[in-house]
Amino acid sequence: MGWKINGFLPDQCEKCVILAAPHTSNSDFYIGWLAYKALGIKVKFLIKKESFTFPFGILLKAAGGIPVDRSRSNNTVKQVVDIIDKHQEIHIVITPEGTRKLTKNWKKGFYFIAQTAKIPLVLAYIDYGRKEGGVGPKIDLTDNYDEDLDKIQSFYKNVTAKYPEQFNLSVENSPKFANNKEDVKKLQRQYCCKR
Secondary structure (H helix, E strand, C coil): CCCCEECCCCCCCCCEEEEECCCCCCCCHHHHHHHHHHHCCCCCEEHHHHCCCCCHHHHHHCCCCEEECCCCCCCCCHHHHHHHHCCCCCEEEECCCCCCCCCCCCCCHHHHHHHHCCCCEEEEEEEECCEEEEEEECCCCCCCCCHHHHHHHHHHHHCCCCCCHHCCCHHHHHHCCCCHHHHHHHHHCCCCCCC
C-alpha cells in the first residue's frame, strides 16, 4: 500500500472521542481501522444501522461498530455518553461530516458527546495526497463551540481527501479560492493532487 502511519494516542486519553476526517470514501474506514490497529488503539465507531445487515453486522460489531439510527432524532448523544460511562477505557471514532457526500457544515454530535461525557477530542486524519494517516493533537473543549470548531478545522485544512470535491475544507470548496482557478491548480500541484 505504501502508506505511512503517524502519531500516537496522547497521554491521559483513557476515554476520548476520535474525530476522523476527511470522510469521502468507503476506503477511509478500512485505512483508518488498519491504522488504529497498527497504533494499538482499540476503537469503537459509530456507523449507520443500515450497514449492520447479515453477515456484515456480525463483523462490524466484532470490529467495534455501534449502530446509529440516523432516520429520527433519538438522542444519539445520550446513548453514546451512556456507552462511554459504562467503560473504564473507550475510544469512539466519529466522522464529523456524518456522510461521504459534500456537506457545508459538520454535524455537532461529536462535540456534544465529548462535552457531555467530559472527555477530550483527539484529531485523526487520512491524507491521500501524502499517503499517510494517523493521530494528531488532543483538544480539550471549552464552552465556546465556534472557537473550538475553528481550532479543530484548522488542523484539517491541509489534509487531502480521497475525493477533495466532497470535503468542505478542501481548497476546491474554500471561498477564498472559489474564483481563482489558477491558485487551485497551483495548490493541487503543490500537494500532489492529480486531476
